Amino acid sequence: MAQSRFPAIALCLLLAMPAAWAAEDISKVNGSIEVAAGTVHGELDTVNGSISIGDGAQTGDASTVNGSIKVGANARVGSLDTVNGAIRVGRNVQASGGIETVNGSVFVDRGSTVAGDIETVNGAIGLVETQLRGDIETVNGDVTVGIGSVVSGSLSIKRSSGWFQSAPKRKPRVVIGPRAVVQGPLKFEREVRLYVHRSARTGPVTGAEPVVFDTDTAPED
Template sequence: MRVRPLVSLIALSLALAGGPALAQQNIDKVFGGITAEAGQSYGSLETVNGGITIREGATVRSAETVNGGITIERNAQVGDVETVNGGISLDDGARVRGAEAVNGGIRLGRDAKVDEDVDVVNGGIKASQGTVIGGDASNVNGAISLIRAEVGGDVTTTNGDITLTGATIRGDLRVEKPTGSWWRSNSNRLPRIVIGEGSVVEGELLFEREVELYVHPGAKVGKQTGTAPRMLDSADAPRSDD
């Protein structure tokens, strides 16, 4: 007759004992940085003024800051990663669900993986060899450089350069028409699009504004709308204003 109450009491005691440990998995700050230690598991990491460092092999549900960068070390795994003022860096073999920055670039190391999208407003995107972006890669201002990397969706910019070096884009490569202040601040500069040797764009080349376009004879591209290509026979494409 006493067994069931005793089991219930033990279960309650374990739950209460485990409460503080579970609470520690979520870290929320206003001032100061956050570090997720190597090999450990965490819930959400959030700070307003400070950077976030996720050590090698750590697992984190999400990481978000307003003023600060986010560094994800080798083989760490994170869900959504977001910052307003600061960059995002994934070391070799790191993996995130999605990455988003407003003022700051995103750098992806060798064999890094982003399951969904990489979005930037003001900042570049650089993906190294073996990197896979499952969704789209886009920015407004800043260079996009894909070096033997793969993007499963579209690659889009408004005022930035796009350089493909042995890279593959499964979707479209798009340059959108600037509007408002974006256009006024960049009106004298044309985006430079370089599709280097061994690169593949399976979708279309869609240009809503004038660009400088260089396509290596050894590259493969889909249907093109807009500017006619200027053929490229070297890895370094000069700008027309150089």
């Protein structure tokens, strides 16, 4: 009996091994990481290099210091994090964590869901028909909660901090587009230009006076 069970057990182990290999982490110091479409990997981590995740791929968290992060359509990822670089998320992506950059923009395309917060310091944030479960926070970036997007948390623009911070030279532009929803409060600790479409819904606004508009796009400053 023991001999008859052995081939079956060995077969199960062999079948499981490719999946384990496919989900391995990728870690570098100097160099970009490219994940092919439709493949499965664990965490992606580099210091000096960009990260590109192909259409339909599945990964864990993706992190770099000096480099951009690009996620293809229909991918499944964890959190996305860089210091100096932009983050661009394609259509119908599921991100189980947040998105964060210091010096770089963030854009999330139609049909995507982000489970955590979206944060920048010096970079614009743009959403189009996106479901964001967390908050939006920036210091110097413009924010567009575009058509049909829903933000479950708050939207905040913080005051610059630090010993050697100079006075900001421009006011961030904040647009809440047609049929967009920000369920939490809008809190502004510095001057902004705030435009809210008549069909949009937001929580209470502090620190700014909304300009209501009816057109497809917000008025030019």
